[in-house]
Amino acid sequence: MRLTSLHLREIRMPLKEPFRISSGVQTLRRILLVAATDEVGRVGWGECTAGEEPNYSSETTDTAWLAIREWVAPRLLGREIAGPAEVLPLLEQNFRGHSMAKAAVEVAFWDLEAQRLGVSLARLIGQGRGEIRTEIEGGISLGIQASPQALAQKAAACLARGYGKIKIKIGPGEDLEYVAAVREALGPEAPLMVDANNAYGRADFARLAALDAFGLLMIEQPLACDDLLRHAELQKRLRTPICLDESITSLDRAEDMVTLDAGRIVNIKVGRVGGIASALAIHDFCRSRGVPVWCGGMLESGIGRAVNVALAALPGFTIPGDISPSERYWQRDLVAPEWTMDARGRIRVPLQAPGLGLAVDLDRIEDLTARAERLAAG
Ligand code: OSB
Ligand code: MG
Secondary structure, eight states: OBEEEEEEEEEEEEEEEEEEETTEEEEEEEEEEEEEEETTSOEEEEEEOOBSSTTSSSOBHHHHHHHIIIIIHHHHBTOBOSOGGGHHHHHHTTOOSOHHHHHHHHHHHHHHHHHHHTOBHHHHHHTTSOOOOSEEEOOEEEOOOSSHHHHHHHHHHHHHHTOSOEEEEOBTTBSHHHHHHHHHHHOTTSOEEEEOTTOOOGGGHHHHHGGGGGOOSOEEOOSOTTOHHHHHHHHHHOSSOEEESTTOOSHHHHHHHHHHTSOSEEEEOHHHHTSHHHHHHHHHHHHHTTOOEEEOOOSOOHHHHHHHHHHHTSTTBOSOOSOOOGGGTOSSOSEESOOOOOTTSEEEOOOSSSBTSSEEOHHHHHHHEEEEEEEEOO
């Protein structure tokens, strides 16, 4: 396959409600979309998961735009490429970081390949990996709220709505009381977890150990993203499994996590690990080691969500992901049909239509576009 052009667009989509985590708040998403055209005129889509500010990782919408224009596109445009699995190796040579920028374009190659073969993305990536799911369980990630009571009310409503997992964001001072209130509201059996987004340090180990009392499925990324050793120390003191998110930037880091026992569950995000090929490698490794994985979210539009749904259909994704229907985030999404979740909390995996399995609403994208740039083979 050969790319003839890459069309970058920044679209602006207000979230229905602000999303606050320990490291910052998001209200308006500035999403970078990539449309890649191949030599026969097919168009593949990719969504960059970088945020507006460098609080989750060092990447942002603006740094990703720069990285794609200056370094990603020149390596790929006009070049004959055997398949989507060849893209990341080309992008990794003497090109550090910028995983979300790389992934946005890599994903478009997978969409193009699936279209070329006439199969859904889920089937393409599921090939040789056993039975893929026809539906996945939805999960929700709730931002930090004004009070424990407000959060507990929201969480209870989500459980009643059918979500298969409730995740709540925590940070120092906004933790034990919040978790206690939510556990009380949901009952002892409800699938509940917390995500700290790097907010704690060694001085907080006792406080984190107190979370053991709440029967949580896991504690996600309590410590700094580059600190596997202290995660291992903490895991020794916890009964609750640690799940790593920000720390897992590659297959190597997942292997390190297992070697060091720095965590026992992995949150896989395509953007953070540099694309689908890397996500698949992490999935395969974790599955071979009996380490459960689940698919994280980055407040994606319907395009990025399609990738998450396809990934979550793989057999190693044994825990519901942070995958919610379109209506949880947006007044109106930019795909048709929008992503829906039934009363049992199930989201259907599109397996019939080739590629992402849905129509991208170009008029809607045009309306939301704040800037655009076309990059063509030189
Ligand atoms: O840490 O998982 C996270 C959103 C933005 C940045 C980081 C995270 C999240 C989520 C969102 O938890 C989950 C979703 O997309 O619904
Ligand atoms: Mg997280």
